[in-house]
Amino acid sequence: MALIKLENVTLEFPVQASVSDRRKSSIQDLSVGGQLSSGQSGHLVVRALDHLSLTLGPGDRLALIGHNGAGKTTLLRVMAKLYTPTHGRVTVKGRVAPLLNLSFGMDADSTGYDNIFIRGLYLGMSKAELKKKADAIAEFSELGDFLDLPMRTYSSGMRARLAFAISTHVETDILLLDEVVATGDARFFKKANEKLESFAKESKLLVLASHSNKVLREVCNKALLLEHGRIKAFGPIDEVIETYAASTGGEAR
Numbered sequence: 001m002a003l004i005k006l007e008n009v010t011l012e013f014p015v016q017a018s019v020s021d022r023r024k025s026s027i028q029d030l031s032v033g034g035q036l037s038s039g040q041s042g043h044l045v046v047r048a049l050d051h052l053s054l055t056l057g058p059g060d061r062l063a064l065i066g067h068n069g070a071g072k073t074t075l076l077r078v079m080a081k082l083y084t085p086t087h088g089r090v091t092v093k094g095r096v097a098p099l100l101n102l103s104f105g106m107d108a109d110s111t112g113y114d115n116i117f118i119r120g121l122y123l124g125m126s127k128a129e130l131k132k133k134a135d136a137i138a139e140f141s142e143l144g145d146f147l148d149l150p151m152r153t154y155s156s157g158m159r160a161r162l163a164f165a166i167s168t169h170v171e172t173d174i175l176l177l178d179e180v181v182a183t184g185d186a187r188f189f190k191k192a193n194e195k196l197e198s199f200a201k202e203s204k205l206l207v208l209a210s211h212s213n214k215v216l217r218e219v220c221n222k223a224l225l226l227e228h229g230r231i232k233a234f235g236p237i238d239e240v241i242e243t244y245a246a247s248t249g250g251e252a253r
């Protein structure tokens with residue numbers, strides 16, 4: 001069972017800052033970010049998601065597209081239940097593996113190998129399941145002897161390899177990914193994509209935010225275009241990429 005249902009979801013971040021009225025009106029015209037306004041108490045708020053309604057089911061592989069600050073990461077975090085919406089309802093059914101922040105569920109001072117267990121448990125795997133899969137995860141990461149060193153000694157690409165290997169070996173129904181796939185080197189990137197494709201073939205639900213149309217086209221079948229936290233377009237991936245390209249005056253590569 002894999003289901004994500006958003007009903008009229010709005011999420012606002014209160015911001016501890018003051019902006020003059022003149023600056024505020026110029027900020028409203030910016031091409032980045034969510035909607036900036038004064039909240040009920042007079043404090044500044046950033047509305048990162050604005051009345052979003054959406055239903056995703058098995059086999060849906062959704063690309064999140066949009067300008068910097070459009071709300072993609074915030075939406076993924078709402079789906080992962082890391083953020084509670086200010087208004088609206090979020091229903092998620094199925095096991096969720098979020099691959100959003102590479103340090104979530106990881107301990108920098110523990111070895112890579114220990115982190116397989118730490119993050120695996122965080123993602124809801126049992127110890128028995130982890131013991132069975134630890135070797136396969138280690139092999140997939142290709143980190144070899146580095147797995148015996150503390151994770152703080154890893155490069156960001158090495159951390160990405162380990163986090164990706166663990167998250168995609170979890171028996172999960174829903175995989176949430178934020179750009180991280182692109183962190184590895186070219187060879188790992190190819191391997192990661194193949195893993196994502198086989199994951200997708202199992203008819204599970206996947207949501208991926210990325211600025212790379214190439215990655216999104218390879219992995220996703222649908223897309224959601226966000227603009228200042230609102231849904232601008234939702235539909236087949238190629239159509240939505242075209243819409244985005246037309247709105248930015250760029251090309252749909």
Ligand SMILES: Nc1ncnc2c1ncn2[C@@H]1O[C@H](COP(=O)(O)OP(=O)(O)OP(=O)(O)O)[C@@H](O)[C@H]1O
Nearest residue numbers: 013033034046048067068069070071072073074075
């Ligand atoms: N913790 C926070 N506190 C205040 N504002 C935030 C916070 N996190 C995000 N925002 C704001 O919410 C809006 C949406 O941000 P989000 O990170 O979801 O965008 P994004 O589409 O993922 O952007 P990018 O493509 O640049 O990664 C932005 O205006 C951002 O400034």
